[in-house]
Amino acid sequence: MPDEPAFGTFFLPGPTEVRHEVLAAMTGPMIGHRGAAFEALYARVHTGLQQVFRTSRPVYVSTSSATGFMEAGVRNAPPGPILAVVNGAFSERFADIARGCGREVAELEVPWGDVVEAEAVAAQLAVRPFSAVTVVHSETSTGALTDIRAVSAAVRAHGALCLVDSVTGLAGAPIETESWELDFLLTGSQKALAIPPGLAFASVSERYLAGVTRAEARGRYFDILEFERYAAKQQTPNTPAISLLYALDVQLAAIAREGVEARWARHAAMAARTHAWVEEAAAATGIALGILAPVGARSPTVTAVTLPNGITGTEVVRAVAARGFVIGDGYGQVKDRTFRIGHMGDHSVEGLERCLAACGDALDALARGHT
Numbered sequence: 364m365p366d367e368p369a370f371g372t373f374f375l376p377g378p379t380e381v382r383h384e385v386l387a388a389m390t391g392p393m394i395g396h397r398g399a400a401f402e403a404l405y406a407r408v409h410t411g412l413q414q415v416f417r418t419s420r421p422v423y424v425s426t427s428s429a430t431g432f433m434e435a436g437v438r439n440a441p442p443g444p445i446l447a448v449v450n451g452a453f454s455e456r457f458a459d460i461a462r463g464c465g466r467e468v469a470e471l472e473v474p475w476g477d478v479v480e481a482e483a484v485a486a487q488l489a490v491r492p493f494s495a496v497t498v499v500h501s502e503t504s505t506g507a508l509t510d511i512r513a514v515s516a517a518v519r520a521h522g523a524l525c526l527v528d529s530v531t532g533l534a535g536a537p538i539e540t541e542s543w544e545l546d547f548l549l550t551g552s553q554k555a556l557a558i559p560p561g562l563a564f565a566s567v568s569e570r571y572l573a574g575v576t577r578a579e580a581r582g583r584y585f586d587i588l589e590f591e592r593y594a595a596k597q598q599t600p601n602t603p604a605i606s607l608l609y610a611l612d613v614q615l616a617a618i619a620r621e622g623v624e625a626r627w628a629r630h631a632a633m634a635a636r637t638h639a640w641v642e643e644a645a646a647a648t649g650i651a652l653g654i655l656a657p658v659g660a661r662s663p664t665v666t667a668v669t670l671p672n673g674i675t676g677t678e679v680v681r682a683v684a685a686r687g688f689v690i691g692d693g694y695g696q697v698k699d700r701t702f703r704i705g706h707m708g709d710h711s712v713e714g715l716e717r718c719l720a721a722c723g724d725a726l727d728a729l730a731r732g733h734t
């Protein structure tokens with residue numbers, strides 16, 4: 364179809380580029396959300412979500428952005444202080460949400476770009492009890508990937524609940540909800556799942572669910588007991604974004620065809636290519652580029668590239684845009700000294716290669732004082 368725009372120019376770390384087939388699915392007709400057609404749709408996407416979450420437990424579907432389920436995770440947790448692991452803008456947001464929900468919050472902060480080790484979390488939990496720990500799997504502002512399996516095991520060993528934001532992790536980075544016994548795992552639709560923004564997904568452990576009735580003010584829209592009750596009927600508590608569920612249905616079928624593990628491998632390959640390109644581009648342009656996250660703790664879905672003084676992320680993004688590709692500028696505290704490439708969703712190494720070539724050309728022009 365000649366009038367479809369070619370896929371592969373949008374490398375923002377969220378929202379990510381959506382394939383035409385997925386966008387087109389959203390033009391399907393409206394159906395009632397309390398009827399058989401909806402229940403069949405729900406059942407289908409639910410099976411697909413369980414495969415991506417790697418769990419046999421329910422996966423809840425919320426018509427909200429991912430932040431909604433970050434708030435749900437906190438609101439439905441039993442009373443008590445929250446320990447927030449902070450290593451970037453989204454983990455800081457998790458801490459802010461907990462404070463906004465009236466919780467006492469202690470922050471365990473490491474420099475942006477780094478990750479917190481499970482031992483450091485355990486040391487905090489040994490000092491005094493916490494109801495829950497918030498942690499971000501793939502910190503989209505820095506490109507750092509936390510070892511969620513180890514952190515969650517340490518949290519569980521101390522009797523607290525582990526609330527995990529895997530918004531740019533799930534469907535791009537390996538995560539095992541059930542076998543890692545993650546208490547609350549959430550993601551959004553517009554990152555590695557590569558459908559448009561507007562849906563959030565979460566799965567909770569039995570341990571988490573057992574504590575929900577003790578929460579002091581669950582509210583209504585994000586009451587996990589409501590999600591649990593309706594999930595059993597293949598429904599959502601309120602009117603869902605039906606059009607987005609059509610997109611999700613098509614996308615989950617594509618993910619099943621690719622295979623979740625193959626999807627992880629494709630993301631790992633895109634990250635490896637990006638890391639190698641940073642070195643190549645530094646050598647070619649003479650610009651002292653680097654990668655913010657340390658080796659061994661880099662996200663397969665997003666890379667924050669560091670810049671020397673004299674060039675800002677905004678300038679790089681603008682020069683790359685002039686060459687036909689969209690990448691992200693820096694975020695929060697590292698806004699000026701980084702730019703970010705989102706290599707997630709349905710992109711391929713070949714498509715990424717074209718984006719990296721445009722980035723290299725843009726950097727070369729900046730190094731020579733042109734744009």
Ligand SMILES: *Cc1c(COP(=O)(O)O)cnc(C)c1O
Binds near residue numbers: 377
């Ligand atoms: C994008 C993002 C969020 C917020 O998602 P919204 O859908 O905008 O609410 C939260 N955490 C991480 C790690 C993200 O990348």
